[in-house]
Amino acid sequence: MVTGMQTNLPSVKEVWNWLDAVADPEVPVVSIVDLGMVRNVRWIEEDGDQTLVVTITPTYSGCPATAVIKEDIRQALQQRGLSRFQIETRLSPAWTTDWMTERGRHRLLEYGIAPPEPREQGSAKPVPCPRCGSADTRLVSQFGSTPCKAFYICNSCLEPFDHFKCH
Amino acid sequence: MSPQTPAPQKQQSFEYVLRLGDNCLILSQRLGEWCGHGPELEEDMALTNIALDLNGQAQNWLEYAAELDDQKRTPDMLAFQRDAGEFRNCLLVEHPNQDFAYTMARQFYFDTWHNLMLNELLDSSDQRIREISEKSLKEARYHLRHSSGWVIRLGDGTDESRRRMQAAIDDLWPYTGELYTADQLDAAILAEPFEPGLSQLKTAWLTGVQSVLTEATLQIPNSEWMQTGGKQGVHTEALGYLLAEMQFLPRAYPQAQW
Numbered sequence: 001m002v003t004g005m006q007t008n009l010p011s012v013k014e015v016w017n018w019l020d021a022v023a024d025p026e027v028p029v030v031s032i033v034d035l036g037m038v039r040n041v042r043w044i045e046e047d048g049d050q051t052l053v054v055t056i057t058p059t060y061s062g063c064p065a066t067a068v069i070k071e072d073i074r075q076a077l078q079q080r081g082l083s084r085f086q087i088e089t090r091l092s093p094a095w096t097t098d099w100m101t102e103r104g105r106h107r108l109l110e111y112g113i114a115p116p117e118p119r120e121q122g123s124a125k126p127v128p129c130p131r132c133g134s135a136d137t138r139l140v141s142q143f144g145s146t147p148c149k150a151f152y153i154c155n156s157c158l159e160p161f162d163h164f165k166c167h
Numbered sequence: 168m169s170p171q172t173p174a175p176q177k178q179q180s181f182e183y184v185l186r187l188g189d190n191c192l193i194l195s196q197r198l199g200e201w202c203g204h205g206p207e208l209e210e211d212m213a214l215t216n217i218a219l220d221l222n223g224q225a226q227n228w229l230e231y232a233a234e235l236d237d238q239k240r241t242p243d244m245l246a247f248q249r250d251a252g253e254f255r256n257c258l259l260v261e262h263p264n265q266d267f268a269y270t271m272a273r274q275f276y277f278d279t280w281h282n283l284m285l286n287e288l289l290d291s292s293d294q295r296i297r298e299i300s301e302k303s304l305k306e307a308r309y310h311l312r313h314s315s316g317w318v319i320r321l322g323d324g325t326d327e328s329r330r331r332m333q334a335a336i337d338d339l340w341p342y343t344g345e346l347y348t349a350d351q352l353d354a355a356i357l358a359e360p361f362e363p364g365l366s367q368l369k370t371a372w373l374t375g376v377q378s379v380l381t382e383a384t385l386q387i388p389n390s391e392w393m394q395t396g397g398k399q400g401v402h403t404e405a406l407g408y409l410l411a412e413m414q415f416l417p418r419a420y421p422q423a424q425w
Contacts, residue, residue, distance in 0.1 A: 058223075060223065061222075061223025061224045061227060061306060062218075062219035063219075064219070091302045092297070093301070094301045141210075141212065143213035143216035147216055
């Protein structure tokens with residue numbers, strides 16, 4: 001039922017669902033919502049019109065994916081007919097892997113990336129191999145293929161793997 | 168920045184934020200020079216990852232500096248259109264890479280300071296400075312872990328690695344005083360909220376450096392004499408060459424668009 005412009009506006013919940021379909025460009029099995037990068041979605045009134053504001057927080061300061069993600073959000077909103085929106089960046093509180101969803105962690109594991117452990121747990125526990133599950137693994141480099149990952153090798157199955165760093 | 172902020176204060180903030188941003192930008196450029204030349208693949212990636220973090224931090228600082236700039240320059244103009252004398256980074260970060268030991272000694276000295284400084288800045292009265300520091304600090308911790316690890320590994324390594332690490336630690340030592348010695352601007356910006364932190368910075372830095380060098384079985388340099396000038400725009404010859412490379416494209420093609 002279409003009764004006018006205003007009622008055509010999607011709900012905040014609907015927008016969250018759209019954003020949940022925006023994949024991380026570096027790790028496409030998880031969405032930007034899974035990663036906890038989307039901090040807020042809200043409608044504001046600007047010059048009498050409703051404007052959507054999406055607030056995102058970058059993962060790492062220099063992550064080149066951040067620019068791509070903003071572009072992907074823009075496209076996702078435009079494709080659904082939205083023209084009045086702003087994408088704002090918020091630095092504080094700083095992004096943490098504790099904001100990652102359970103579904104996101106599960107998807108990482110299935111993809112072959114060891115998910116981040118909760119921060120309070122620290123680095124005391126070994127990072128289990130995402131392939132064979134062995135706890136006998138070793139860190140090769142704190143800096144992996146993207147800023148968010150460290151590089152590991154499993155001593156049991158001898159496969160190398162990425163670990164999404166606890167941050 | 169709120170319009171009621173008095174002009175001199177704003178100018179001081181601009182200069183101070185430039186210092187923070189220029190340190191990150193210049194060190195990032197130096198580390199980027201290692202791309203494809205790292206001693207092993209993992210290290211190649213580590214150095215460029217750190218370069219990327221610092222580049223992102225530089226971007227955050229220079230975006231803020233641009234907002235404070237009376238001349239209304241954009242962040243890109245600040246990065247690519249200033250000449251050496253207008254840069255406010257400390258001398259240490261412009262020092263050439265030389266070999267891997269020098270690169271790690273430079274990084275270790277810087278990272279030790281960076282962690283302490285960012286931690287102090289979490290209490291800044293300026294919200295933007297607090298926010299950027301909070302974000303940067305999480306990354307700076309990885310950097311310090313990495314550079315300390317190498318100083319220890321090379322110092323407490325073979326005769327050759329130890330000799331070279333010690334040479335780097337000694338040669339770069341005179342460039343470290345600038346990090347923790349406050350000049351008038353540092354004092355003006357940091358004095359009120361930070362007085363205790365600022366005077367303790369030197370002690371905290373020395374303690375941090377000392378503990379790693381001891382573990383690395385390296386001698387702690389005892390020279391008191393320090394180089395100065397970078398923070399005020401008086402740089403070594405090395406910065407000009409670095410800028411020539413970094414700024415070449417936007418200077419040769421001023422209208423170039425990404």
